[in-house]
Amino acid sequence: MKFPKLDKKKLIIFLGIIGPGLITANVDNDAGGITTYSVAGAQFGYPILWTLIPITILLIIVQEMCARMGAVTGKGLSDLIRENFGVKVTFFIMVGLLVANFATTVSEFAGIAAAGEIFGLSRFILVPLCAITVALLLLKFNYKSLEKIFLLMILFYVSYIISGVMANPDWGEVGRQLITPTFQLSSAYIIILVGLIGTTIAPWMQFYLQSSIVEKGINAKDYAYSKVEVMLGCVMTDVVSFFIIVCCAALLFTNGIVINNAADAAIALEPLAGTLAKALFAVGLFGAGLFGAFILPLATAFYVCEAFGWESGLNRKFGEAKHFYTIIGAIIAFSVGVILLPDLPLVWIMLLSQVVNGVVLPIILVAVVKLINNEHIMGEYTNSRFYNVVVTASTVILILLSGLLVVTTFWPNILG
């Protein structure tokens, strides 16, 4: 791999293309992601840390390919899938993603609601308020301005880094566990492992990254810079995950406290590390949920419209891109509706999202690998042979794990 050498001029170009990689990778740490990391840390402590390194590498490999396709072809992923695999495959993937993303958006609003309740704010006020804000901003702003807002929203995650440091962990132990692979052959461990990978490498991300690379007008010439940004984003997002796990491991695991979600974690932290720790965790959760609530409906609308040839883009007015805005509006409205239901079937929805994502991810990965090696599409930018071996291996691993995720969702005790 070649990287551009750094000088002032190149730095300016780099700052010009910044956005897609950082945003996509960071939204990865959405409400669901934070829950998974908190639970992983509280349940297994430091020994789970090493998995972050292979996860980061897998994430970089997958994201890099999508970013490269976007830059070289100027087309989104669903665009390429439709053109090369036909309407039926596309339709199947789109329906899957629509369901999965809807469920994920619900979990984002659930995160917002939980974070609000920690501060004593009723979900019946906070959730509609956030939904209206999200909808208005998406409707009124163009993508360029929103991208700046999104980049700022990344700052929410700093709260997790602070809580991680405040937890005052044994850094020597943390460092040692980070580079020492360990494995436990238990059902709970494997479910968490699969969950970690599942939340980190989600189908929608690949579409969103590629579309936003295209929307940004990044072409093959700029790609070297984009690659750096994508990697930076992936590393950054896993640094945040690292601090979440460290915080929960240091305070909750050592004290044997069991939690089920990120809000539990925040509440459990209070007696151990003070009100500030609780507040930081809750603010992070709120930010992550809000961030996800922006990106997921937007991403869904982008690639569904792309696949079926409807006008899309935040730079259009409502009348010009009806399908696009209708999809965004419907996802937000239904998600809020579900959250405000008295008997919230949240667990159900989370399971649904996990299963659908687990089924769709392998299809998308195979499509990505096939597309990126198609010389008609990629020209000289196909994978090298060595890289293809790495990619194929990663794809196989991810497919196996996502299969396992689906299986363990239905039969949690299958691994004994």
Add this chain to the structure above:
Amino acid sequence: MVYFSQLKGKPVLDSADKKIGILVDMGFNDGEKYAEISHVIYISKNNYRKKIPWSLVKEIKDSTKTRGLEADIHLNSLESEIEPTFEKEKEFTVSKLIDKQIIDVDGLKVVRVNDVFLGKVGCMFCIVAVCVGAKSLLRSLAGEKLSETFVGKMKDHIIPWEFVESLDPEIQKLHIKLKKSKIADLHPADIADLMEDLTYKERELVFNSLDRDKAAKTIIESEPEIQKSFLKSMKMNSILEILENIPPNHAADLISLMTDDMKNEILHSMKPESARRVKEILGYTDTSVGSIMHTEFIAIPSSYTAENTIELMRKLKPSSDKVYRMYVVDEKQKLLGYLPVGNLVTAPADEKIEKLMKNKIISMQTTTSKEDAAKALVKYNLFTVPVVDENGVLKGVVKANDVISEVLPRAWKRKRYFAPERRKHGFRNNGNASKPVQSN
């Protein structure tokens, strides 16, 4: 009339009704109004892709009478008499259109093709239109029967081939060679709008099919983001050529988007006179009218007579919008007034311009803001207004349309304001395309 999706996968039968293969694709020759089908491509029983000329097809008929609109392909020869050939890679085939994006030249949109509509035109079998609506989408997803049951009465959105501009690189190359890109007839501002819907590669493709003049105008009309992507992908020579052929204020607009290195290189390679003019405009701040004024205008010395002036006009041959407002200056190029065309042409030959001109004239400073300029143009009902420097020297002219497009919100411009006239007396009124009928 038949849809391609109805033919794909159907048996190809020889004159003795013996099945020789299954239709998978059709070759065509592109044409202006219709594209003639030239070949049938089928998969033979031993799994080879083979092609035979369309002239061998006798009819497309539903031999079983039970499958609704579906149809088999009957040939006029026996299998033993047919000499199939193999496909070439760069041939145009119908399936290369399906699932791809095309430009609807009439509706000014980029849309995705779900199906292709075929029919007889005279004695030829042709692509008549492409289908882009929900009905054809459902048909390709769920099959003929289901879509007929659910949306049988619904009209599909189709685009006559006449208004289809394919984005396939091969077809585009052919269009450039034959100089018949359908896009070239559009107004540059409309082409600029379309550019936003294309990928940067497709943009280059379409852009290269335009002649120099249209290409230059299209760039001027494009949004800065699109302009940037052009500058990134174009060669230095083509950029220079375009910059030399557009008014200096537009050239300055484009140059201001470039990186410093590129800016210097371009200004060095331009003709000194054009470079000087561009630099002058670049010297004004972005928000002032100086940055958008035209520096080509007619300034008549006040000492001229009517005859001198008309002789000057004959020599300069200015466009009529410049003649509409001619400005009068003194020996130091200071603005004195304007000369109404009527006064000039009706005046005796030796009448001095000083006597003919109107000296009550509204002018602006080069530093006036664009917003103020817009307000002034509206308030005083002006189409153009002269711009002077701090010493009253005439520097340029600001046109109302340039100011409007600067101060209007961007989204207002994205619409086509011509009635889509052509479609009315084109394909649709022939009455043969409204509904597909079974071919016999």
